[in-house]
Amino acid sequence: MKKMLGKIIASTRMKSPWILHFDCGSCNGCDIEVLACLTPVYDIERFGMVNVGNPMHADILLVTGTVNHRNKKVLTNLYDQMPAPKVVIAIGACGLSGGIFRDAYNVVGGVDRVIPVDVYVPGCPAKPEAIIDGAVLALKKFEVLRQQKLAV
Amino acid sequence: MQEAIQKTVQRTTIPFGPQHPVLPEPVHLKITVEDEIIKEVVPALGFVHRGLEKLIDIRDFHQMIQVVERVCGICSMIHAMCYVHGIEELMKIEVPPRAKYLRVIWSELHRIHSHLLWLGLFADSFGFESVFMQFWRIREKILNIDEATTGNRIIVSVNVVGGVRKDLSQDQMRWILDELDQIEQMTTQLESTLFEDYTVKKRTIGKGLLPSRQAVELGIVGPTLRASGVAQDMRQLGYAAFKELDFEPVTENNCDCWARCRVRYREVLQSIDLIRQAISKIPAGEINVKVKGRPQGEVITRVEQPRGELLYYIKANGSKNLDRLRIRTPTFANIPALFTMLPGMWLSDVPVIVLSIDPCISCTER
């Protein structure tokens, strides 16, 4: 019984993953493109994705921008609060490697220096189409993680 | 015991942010409330600080254009324009007139897109999600123009020292005018919803008051200042081709969130008009000049960003790297406004009031 309930919950999470968007040190270019994904023209909600503000509700973490010394704690905090299985998408050149800010003194580097990243979306800024692509890829990964979790 | 409880109820400090659903960017406010009324606020910054001003040591003055564009993605074109104005003044370069008009066109497109974005976010901050969606739908049209004319949706990167990188053809200009007609029509359709709706008025009128005397004293800039009745717009300086165009700064006298919203709404229409004027007057000719030599000296340039006055201080010593680059962005000047606006308001009004100055944190911290 318990197992079945778990299965149902897991598959609903798969059908409607909730995303949490965190901006750590981005230039806003990528942020507004993430927001643009939620609006009618791109409409990421057709994949059942809803933007939430609470990390405990979220399945997918979208991170834009570089990590700096002050926000890296915030980022790990958010990541730790999310329930497993969870997927992280790093967005934009900044999120991948630090991008144009790589050499600046207060920049740690890409998101993967701090938390594990599953999907990388390149671009400066990343186009909404690319972000949606990344989100769909993340869903596939999410499914795999879910299977693994069910297996144990 | 009872006393202790009373005391804690009386004054509480509530942290707001850094990750907060209504704020698109991480900023942290320590808000001290008594009951539900705000008594004082202290902002804490640093979540987006990257240290761009230091990159002048690594990148040369041409490459810095790409860096300053990424100070803020929303008004990237205007940052770059301010920077190249400074460098051109130092190197005594005369920019061709056509390039000046093209700069006006792209910078006004950026202003429209920034204001529409803000109008949407502002509507979202008091829970009016359908208006948010509408404004962002209109905004996509501007981004389409940007993409078709420059190749990128947001960071358009058209400015180079000595002019612009791309030209607009006659067809493109005609198409832009068509699109602008549609944008104007779609925006005016939303006017009554935004300004006459009972609930919206209730959430915005009388909130976050900033009397004009205080606004000037605190050094507030941009639409926040103009909503307090002070007609100050850096475009009156006449940089680029603005001195040949005809416009008046938009002002409102209500000094509250409603007035700030109204100013930005009217500036969208004003910018549409400015683009029409620029397209009708644009001269033919070159779009950039060859640049030789290196900058030397000190200069201050100021332009009007969607959020207010933007100031660049550039010091160069004749080598290929600059000596000092200081960027003072409008939000940096507008943050002190929160000290006047927030105290005395309800805690639940914080998102609306904070958003009403159009905070751009990545600008502020660079």
Next chain:
Amino acid sequence: MLENVVSVSPDTLAGEIAKTKYEGFRFVTMTCVELDADTAEVIYHFDRDFTLKNFRLKAAKNADIPSISHIFMAAFLAENEIQDMFHLKFKGLIIDFNRTLYFDDNAQTAPLCRYTVSQIKSPEPESIQNSGDV
């Protein structure tokens, strides 16, 4: 090519600034430029009717600079920023972040200085951490 530049010293600074305020100028911002190993230059920018007025203050890096934040409240952010980035010290700041506006304990201090800042005994990392909670 800055126009309207007036040189001031730390003693005359407050008076000049108060006079500017009286004349109806608006505080724009402050810029700090490092000149050499011991001196830095702070430039105060004011604006009235689209003309800028600038004050130049040469300051030794290890001396305190009088704050103008009690005259122009808006100056506190700029002064805090200069404290962070150039390791100068402003005396009488109304809201003093104590060099933690942008940086935490583990970040470097005075990143915008090209020369060393050994004149000031830089605080031990622990003490910065303590003051960070203020």
